[in-house]
Amino acid sequence: MELLESAALTSLVDHLLEQNNIPGLCIAVVHNDDVSSKGCGVANYENGVPCTGDTLFDIASCSKSLTAATVALLVGDKKYAKIQYTALMSDLLPDDFVMSDPTYTHGITVEDVLSHRTGMASHDSSYMGIKARNPDTPKSITRNLRNLQPAAPLRSRYLYCNQMYTVATHLIEETTQQSFADVLQERIFTPLSMNSTTLQPATAQAKGWSDRMASGYIWEKENNTWRSLPPQTYPEAQGAGSVMSSGNDFIKWVKALLYHEGPITDKVYHGLTTMRSIVNPQGRRLRAHTTPAIYAAGMEIYYYRGVQVIGHDGREPGFASRFVFMPALRFGAVVLGNSAGAANAATVIIRALMDEILGVAVGERPSYTKKTSEKKGKDLTINTKVQQPTNRPEKKQKAAKEDFGLPQTTPLEAYVGDYWNPGYRNMTVQTKDGHLFVDATDRSMGFTLVFHHVKGQTQYTATLTDEVELTDEPVHAEFVFKDGKAIKMGLDLEPAIKGLIWFEKAGST
Template structure:
């Protein structure tokens, strides 16, 4: 990658800069974690795009050695789109249109909601739905542009269009020739099963290129899901049977429903007797799964990074610590306030709101707020993270460092996989 993008592709450690290949990126084996909270949304004073996401890699810490394990990283797929734009001298939206959408007759597909509107499809754009448990009703939200997430997501399409893409893969039609097909299905990394246990009759999952593959009763099943706030999607195909399916939904829980539906469809295709099939989940179970399945954050692309399980453990641990050892706040809150800076995560402004330290990070691509709760020593805190769209109360360890009577550094545990906090320096303390 550094040979292809010598000025832009630089990682904090030289071995990654020199070593990472396109294959490593496609297989999520670069060693780079998600760093999902580092990129800025379209309403930020300095919104990110594919180039700025790429150039910011130098300011972000890798988590594990190159090719040592699978770690999902949305931004690396955005980096690949920057490479496409540089080498073709075209916007990624134009590349998709010329190479995929037009040849396959995907007339309802575009990049970003604004791309759909430019095609005259604005009246067909679905609105997303998020369950609000306080009112026991769905909140309706607009689909959002996310140029900083292109490649990991941001394709606007319909089920009827997407099945054309699946058909092209299965039959190796149009832009999908044999070489492209083999590149798409090439296994690049392995995923550990959740909880260390495999589902019945199912192998471990491998990652290929924008797809996963597992074997069910001896038959290969390829697919992937997509999720942003209020929307979900999933596709599968079984090349042995030339069978494929797509589910799109504009509400939370789409992918839980799709997974159950696909299991039944796959059983039908491979000829599993009805009495041997795994039972579909009840409606109540699916709804419960939707509500309990929210971990730290959502992603703009296809899947949240693996930090979620670690964040959940942090949450449980911090709850225990809070109940046992919380001390009263005695320092003036004004000694903590101010603008803080980290090169990779940009600026954070600590304010006072409702007699508590507060950060409004809704300018991020994955917008959120933080409310600080003191734990001990006037420096150790728990930050309550609430997603702007989905709400919630996820607990993030936080810490301040003082020089005299004012804070000069702030640490936030925004990327658990790196094993350290993200440290921000107070702006008037830098240099």
């Protein structure tokens, strides 16, 4: 297709690869009856393996469209008559789906789960990963909801929640008595001949696809180089991400949505694209010619230059992705990349392609060759990994800065021990290099905490270091003392919740 071979697009992509520190990208498009793809850069920097249309990427939260579609297929299956968008989750999973407040337990429906309007906070730091003594499963993730605090009233606002998509896969598995991977294969991948798409990187490796898998990379500014990441497998978070696919394969999914092909009937499409939750009600940081997005089910809908656009994006350490389709113009696009910078590049590339399809005069198009940043805003306001900003009141933040570095006089042994929260499970406080230290790398989104005393021998700023990305975030921490020893620890681990997550010290009661 000439669209991908134009000198202008080639120049733009080359610029974006360099500007955003991206090893490689794959672009795939469908327009009318034509489908084509283009690989740019490298899938593996160390070995110089080029990106092609068949290179496999972790598509991260773009996977949510597949999860939602699987639920939609059950809604349309007479064999599973109880599965309806308006059905209560607690009726469908009476033993497992229990929230901390009965208002949510007896109010949340299937479509609430799929449209991020349950009011549930992400609590991404609560999942136990494959390295844990007791790894989580979709069932245990569902059953743990009762131990986690919601952040907003039901249906009061859009609140992105990865774990609710894992809960959706538990519903799928309990309903069909099949694994989620098998249901995906049977109902979507096989009918659409998506022969290079599978759930979890480990499965792709087991299928013998390792040579086609792109390596994920993080750009290290201080060394002016990329750091490669091993494949990340998260069975406990299935449904929210972790699908491996190629540009040539995933464009088949976009084409099916665009043309209502294969399993995507008109009824299924309608269920997936019913607008349910306003993502950005205030319209903050909108790009030119773009309306606020509304979340449907596994996809967002917005309008660009007056034309409807449907899609989703995804971010995973070392990877970023985005897909869109424009039903009125019979156009769809997929961009997959192997670094965080691909998120910004995907936005720019897709907007450039849409402008071309819309016939926007060159002089009316934005300049895409200005210096860009990985942290710039984007059309689809989705985050697969929530950052960990503190929720301390402004006065406390100011006090913390003023008092940071006051001497630690209470012996560290008074804090050491195991601390328990029913939703977040165990946190073991140790000492390391003269500081209190927590190793939480047994979690899906593993991290460590190093505590720095602020004041009163009870208030701390803990440096949260992401195990994979090695980024640091400040986290407010507090201890409660009794009889000279700590009996509780509070950590600011969930940005959407006011206050701290409190852990009780073992043996303190």
